[in-house]
Amino acid sequence: MQQQHCDLLVIGGGVTGAGIARQAAWLGHKTVLVERSDFAAGTSSRSTKLLHGGLRYLEQMQFGLVFESVRERMAGMRMAPHLARPLPFVFPRYHGDKPGMTKLGLGLWIYDIMAGFQSIKRHCRLSPSILHERLPQLRTDGLCGAYEYYDAQTDDARLCLEIIIDAAALGANVLNRIELVDACRDGEEWVCGVRNLLDGGRSELHARHIAIATGPWLGDTAALFGGGSGPAMRPTKGVHVHVPSDKLQLDAAVVMTHPDDGRVMFAIPTETNVLVGTTDTDHAGTGAELAVTVAEVEYLLSALAHYFPDAQVTPQDVHSAYAGLRPLLGGGGGKTSQISREHRVFELAQNVHAIGGGKLTTWRVMANDLLQANGLAANRELGSYRDRPLPGGRGITDRAQLESKADTLVQSRNLSHRTARTLVYTYGANADAVVAGIAANGAPVSTIGALELPPAAFEYAVTDEYALSLDDLMRRRSRLYYTESDQGRQAAEAVAKIIAPLLGWSGEDVQCELQAYTDICDRYQPV
Secondary structure (H helix, E strand, O other), rough: OOEEEEEEEEEEHHHHHHHHHHHHHHHOOOEEEEEOOOOOOOHOOOOOOOOOOHHHHHOOOOOHHHHHHHHHHHHHHHOOOOOOOEEEEEEEEOOOOOHHHHHHHHHHHHHHHHHHOOOOOEEEEEHHHHHHHOOOOOOOOEEEEEEEEEEEEOOOOHHHHHHHHHHHHHOOOEEEEEEEEEEEEEEEEEEEEEEOOOOEEEEEEEEEEEEEEOHHHHHHHOOOOOOOOOEEEOOEEEEEEEEEOOOOOOOOOEEEEEEOOOOEEEEEEOOEEEEEEEEOOEEOOOOOOOOOOOOHHHHHHHHHHHOHHOOOOHHHHEEEEEEEEEEOOOOOOOOOHHHOOEEEEEEEEEOOOEEEEEHHHHHHHHHHHHHHHOOOOOOOOOHHHHHHOOHHHHOOOHHHHHHHHHHHHHHHHHHHHHHHHHHHHHHHHHHHOOOOOOOOOOOOOOEEOOEEEEEHHHHHHHHHHHOHHHHHHHHHHEEEEHHHHOOOHHHHHHHHHHHHHHHHHHHHHHHHHHHHHHHHHHHHOOO
């Protein structure tokens, strides 16, 4: 990488950093983004994978956060209809539960009012008999009823990736596997030393402004700019598990309050299984050594056992698990679930701004707040930027168009319905580019995994989506780690063979990548 001069250097390739780079580039600023790992490798690929207002934040009186979030939820669905879809949530209540049916109903009226005309669908009350028809495995003893409301489900890693790709399309230079190693002030610029983690090469980046969006690692980055340890952070660890959908049959996401500590949790149906999460515990170390423990899995499954005793989900049923860190602000004690999810922008040094806190849903708001604080967006009208779709959402206004596109792929490329739907709900408008190399009306293509991904999808990840490792492919470009009952271990070898020629891997390189991926799977498989 050659020495570069820019208006803004963004440090961190998660959803917040990606959003900052995208908006700055749209405003015409020469922008560089560096990420020491893969884009979305940290918090931005380890969420509960929702775009939501956060119903529970109403009880904490965080009205501003909820108001912001419900509007950004709808914006996300407009910008990327292929990645964000409406999802019903059922919130059952039993005798003695808090909040009870009356208070919960009031909260949902407020939730709907805050969404205004951008509400997905108004909430409704469900009787115990209706609940039993829809969720026959749900415990009925003491059941008072439930409320159903709507939020949105997303693929967090691919959402972040599309923001990165759009930032690049707008002129930003986005670089992964580039680590910031030092920084010093030189006149009107910051001179930042960076290292390429693939070949060890070093170079300099000269920037007028610095934006730090490194989430739980904000303190480490701030120290390089003389900002001490930065703002007080309280990273909390969240663990999720996937369990078989044949053991837990859901037609909607179910909101649960844990019987031990009252923490709000979810059981969410996905394409091939059920996502259950999340824990919320303090974490004192870095994210590098994150693993999933037996105790954390048992904690999650005990909530399932409380609500769905007949499902009899055991630790041996867990398909896969993952853990991430929330970049929450604030130190001291108190329950982790009570810590605000609101974000703040900090000025650490001259022209050095950092952002902490926040949530996936409000990435656009967070990006704009930082660019307002550093002056790069001051007094600038966003105009068409507010309505700019992400790359896969261009020209798509509703799900009917996605289904029609899938039907076209079935007919024109001789793909299975499963493969075609996977492609359009992963790539949206770009699905055609993914299958460009597949012969029209040719022989049926081979596929990989439960979602039947063709080899072309993995090739596209390398050529057009910045994938540089097997792990990038398995956990963030595709969902093989999450959708397969063996964490994608069997599929990994086939994927590695597809991308090896594109990345110049030798046979030894392939084995190293497979071993590295196996190590990741082992770390997140506690039983």
